[in-house]
Amino acid sequence: MAGWVSNLFKKKEFLIGVDIGASGIKLIELDLTGEKPALRNIGYAPVTGEIFSNNAISKPEKIAEQIAALLESNAVSDKRAVTAMPGPSVFTKKIKMQNMPHSELSDNIQFEAANFIPHNIDAVRLDYHVIGTSGKNQLDVLVVAVKNEIIDSFLSTLSLAGLETAVVDVDHFAVQNMFEMGYPEDISKTVALINMGARYAGINIVRDGISLFTGDIPVGGKLFTDALVAELGVAADVAEKLKRSPNGDAQYPQAKEIVDKNVEFVASEFNRQLSFFWNASGAEEGIDKIVLCGGGALVPGLVQEIAEKTGIECTLADPLRGVSVGSSFDALYLKEIGPLMGVCVGMAMRQPGDRVVWQD
Numbered sequence: 105m106a107g108w109v110s111n112l113f114k115k116k117e118f119l120i121g122v123d124i125g126a127s128g129i130k131l132i133e134l135d136l137t138g139e140k141p142a143l144r145n146i147g148y149a150p151v152t153g154e155i156f157s158n159n160a161i162s163k164p165e166k167i168a169e170q171i172a173a174l175l176e177s178n179a180v181s182d183k184r185a186v187t188a189m190p191g192p193s194v195f196t197k198k199i200k201m202q203n204m205p206h207s208e209l210s211d212n213i214q215f216e217a218a219n220f221i222p223h224n225i226d227a228v229r230l231d232y233h234v235i236g237t238s239g240k241n242q243l244d245v246l247v248v249a250v251k252n253e254i255i256d257s258f259l260s261t262l263s264l265a266g267l268e269t270a271v272v273d274v275d276h277f278a279v280q281n282m283f284e285m286g287y288p289e290d291i292s293k294t295v296a297l298i299n300m301g302a303r304y305a306g307i308n309i310v311r312d313g314i315s316l317f318t319g320d321i322p323v324g325g326k327l328f329t330d331a332l333v334a335e336l337g338v339a340a341d342v343a344e345k346l347k348r349s350p351n352g353d354a355q356y357p358q359a360k361e362i363v364d365k366n367v368e369f370v371a372s373e374f375n376r377q378l379s380f381f382w383n384a385s386g387a388e389e390g391i392d393k394i395v396l397c398g399g400g401a402l403v404p405g406l407v408q409e410i411a412e413k414t415g416i417e418c419t420l421a422d423p424l425r426g427v428s429v430g431s432s433f434d435a436l437y438l439k440e441i442g443p444l445m446g447v448c449v450g451m452a453m454r455q456p457g458d459r460v461v462w463q464d
């Protein structure tokens with residue numbers, strides 16, 4: 105009874121997912137108290153110029169200002185947030201450990217990690233997850249490490265925006281979280297989740313709720329824009345428009361050919377790297393399906409070309425598929441920004457106390 109009373113009066117806490125990308129900031133708040141996650145707030149702010157230097161945020165004041173403006177325009181009053189590290193900044197390794205009490209595991213992993221992490225152990229934040237057992241006495245452990253300077257740049261940016269960081273996620277794992285919530289019918293398949301942003305395509309190959317492989321391919325939406333700028337001599341905003349035109353543009357008849365050529369290049373890279381990664385990881389079964397999200401995946405023809413080059417079924421995810429969306433939200437706006445929200449939906453599903461890379 106006492107528990108029931110205290111639950112009833114306890115203020116519900118909602119964590120705000122804040123995804124800081126090279127081309128835009130995404131913000132989502134979900135209400136996780138019902139049967140299905142419900143959208144409370146969603147916002148997007150485009151970013152101009154370079155804001156990252158080696159995956160650390162190099163313009164914290166500018167980004168913080170934009171986050172604060174998004175919070176204000178969406179009337180978000182909560183103060184605790186989830187942020188996600190860019191996949192390429194994260195070092196992950198699966199190791200086997202002797203089974204031991206959790207209290208000892210942490211120290212032992214810290215000690216072991218010093219041997220395989222390519223940075224000074226004092227220069228990184230470390231986290232781990234026990235992902236299974238092999239044999240009687242062994243644990244399979246996924247170790248995750250991020251350089252302090254990168255994580256700190258995100259924490260201080262959020263802090264400048266008036267937010268406290270409750271959970272630090274990794275974009276690959278956030279996409280997995282979104283996928284498992286929105287696509288439960290595909291959980292037992294071997295699925296390559298690909299989040300293609302502006303800078304890179306993050307890959308997380310999953311099955312039965314377990315990440316089997318993570319890696320990155322250095323191709324993103326920016327590649328198409330840069331090619332159009334270089335070959336046509338147009339400004340970046342014109343190139344952005346051209347690459348979104350599936351039927352080409354009368355004023356720039358060569359644009360479609362340039363986009364198509366790069367679609368073919370990117371699809372070939374995916375095919376090459378995916379099979380390389382997958383063979384190197386020692387997997388015996390094939391990949392059943394490729395599921396894409398992120399703005400880079402929206403370039404006309406890319407999804408079809410990847411399916412053709414890889415011979416694997418390939419679809420575009422709708423990150424809001426598993427989320428209930430009230431009628432007060434603008435459907436047209438959601439259609440436009442929804443596809444960019446894969447990482448952010450997964451982040452907004454984290455609960456206080458979840459451990460991904462680090463928690464308070």
Ligand SMILES: Nc1ncnc2c1ncn2[C@@H]1O[C@H](COP(=O)(O)OP(=O)(O)OP(=O)(O)O)[C@@H](O)[C@H]1O
Nearest residue numbers: 125126127128301302303325326398399400402403
């Ligand atoms: N409708 C569209 N058609 C084609 N490309 C698009 C479309 N919408 C967005 N993009 C491209 O997608 C990219 C932005 O996607 P996203 O928001 O997922 O990236 P990001 O998170 O900012 O980048 P990163 O994760 O690499 O830091 C940009 O290159 C943009 O030009």
Ligand SMILES: [Mg+2]
Nearest residue numbers: 125126301447
């Ligand atoms: Mg991104």
